[in-house]
Amino acid sequence: MDEFNDNEIARLLRLKRFEQPPPGYFENFLHEFHRRQRDELLRQPLWRICLERAHDFMFRLDVRSLASYPAAVAAVLVCAAVISLKIYQQPExxxxxxxxxxxxxxxxxxxxxxxxxxxxxxxxxxxxxxxxxxxxxxxxxxxxxxxxxxxxxxxxxxxxxxx
Amino acid sequence: MDQPRTDEDQELVKRTQSGDASAFDQLVIKYTPRLYGLVYNMTSNHEDTNDLLQDIFSKAYKAIRGFRGKSSFYTWIHSIAVNMSLNFLKKRGRRFQLSLDDVDASIQNDKEFMEATATSSPVREADLSELQRRLNEAMMKLSDEHRAVVTMFHIQGMPHAEISKILRVSEGTVRSRLFYANRQLQNYLDEFRKNPVS
Known part of the structure; x- marks a missing residue:
């Protein structure tokens, strides 16, 4: 075979799958990731950390779903108030x-x-x-x-x- | 390469979004080898790959709350990796020179690698280490976009449709880039075969 055809190119390129990082790299990658995350966190100003924490808290609470509860309670209270007014206003x-x-x-x-x-x-x-x-x-x-x-x-x- | 199970990824993503950092750790462990291959074959440098990979996962962690699941996590994380790699390569420009340190010596002891190279006649004529270096050089002569397509298709084994989703281009564009890149690689490697010492 004198020339590289498409199959030969593909075969050669597939060999690059065997190129791997040094041994133990993947095992240490997560630790390195955590260390960088901590370093990055420490470099951030305090207000930004507070803002992110507040955002996380609100996200975890799922404010949108929680907003339905006060609305439901308010609706029940309004209904109760209207019904009680009607009852007390009836002549006896x-x-x-x-x-x-x-x-x-x-x-x-x-x-x-x-x-x-x-x-x-x-x-x-x-x-x-x-x-x-x-x-x-x-x-x-x-x-x-x-x-x-x-x-x-x-x-x-x-x-x-x-x- | 087979795609990982998306339902399992979705569960991990949901847990991460609800504040479970250990779920994201599992995603990191799962996708690090796959993304390492992608980024490394685009940059041809282990150190750059390591830094980029850390940045990719850091960015993904920050952005995962905005991930609505319109695509799979697999596609999403690969999009981040490819885009960040392309941005990095643009910044690095053409100043980058391949060094011998980038050639992985351990690959030559790999049994599967030996079997694969033994069946290829042009490869048989060449020194394996030299061939590896030439391959990297040939890849680096491609444009960043073409190299990304070649990496995903030939090395990572992704289908055209998946590559088109990751790059947000049509499948026709993917096929076109692949065809052009193959022609270029053929020319580079033919030249090497004709003049192995050059």
């Missing part, structure tokens, strides 16, 4: 009926005695009493006539204004 008709002063002792007819009261009060009053007579008798110590109140405003035959 039975309690109002018990706590309000008695103002009415007679059943009402559908005639014109109610002209001086507010139309809303009249309308509600006419539909249905808040508590029946029998119920009131059971809950009150002394038997009393039924009382009809609306929003703690006494309903009366008296006019709401004085002359």
């Amino acid at each position: 008709p039975a309690q109002i009926a018990l706590q309000s002063p008695p103002t009415l002792s007679l059943p009402v007819n559908d005639e014109g005695e109610w002209t001086l009261a507010s139309p809303v009060a009249t309308r509600i009053f006419r539909t249905q009493p808040l508590r029946s007579f029998d119920e009131s008798a059971q809950t009150h110590r002394a038997p009393a006539p039924p009382r009809y109140v609306l929003d703690s405003v006494p309903v009366s035959y008296e006019p709401t204004f004085r002359f």
Whole structure:
């Protein structure tokens, strides 16, 4: 064979795989790597070391995933606040009926005695009493006539204004 | 050369990213021999190779948090090694002269090496040490980019596709560089065969 062809070139170049570093080189390489890392670390200014440590810490914590927890807690708190507000704002008709002063002792007819009261009060009053007579008798110590109140405003035959 | 298992590398990379430095040590141990061959055959100098290899792993350690796994760790670390070697060679320029110290004397006692050289007729005519020196010279006469391709393909045994990923060029470019480099090497070695004492 007078000339180097592609195969010969490839064969010759493959021989270069056998070129190796001195014995023990690979065993010591890692130690040398650690030593250089330490030296490099010592040469860095303090602020840079602190910055890198902080960066490592944040990276290890995975701040992005942790940010979802405060968001979830905040959402739960907001929901709880909204629900509790709605619950406390609901009127309790039975309690109002018990706590309000008695103002009415007679059943009402559908005639014109109610002209001086507010139309809303009249309308509600006419539909249905808040508590029946029998119920009131059971809950009150002394038997009393039924009382009809609306929003703690006494309903009366008296006019709401004085002359 | 077979590529190492990528899933094993991925696990080591994840552990390194989560702060386990010993995982990176395992990657260093695993890839040092392979990268040594790559860098050494691009620089033809043991000391330069050692320094460069330390810098390569140091840079990889700093940059591994940014490694998102779009390529394998194998490709990624080889890209760093090739790019840093090419930058080093540009800085070193043409001032570099091969010395006899760069010729590895121990290779001539290697059994596999002896068998390989015994089957090659042009090689048989030449002194092994001289041939090794000529090979290094021929390699150093190539441009840095061509030498990188020749090193990865012929010496490291990488496929064209892998080389194209590492160099971020097309496979056609890899094949073209390889063809041109082979022609150049043929010319250098033919000249040596015709004039062995020159």
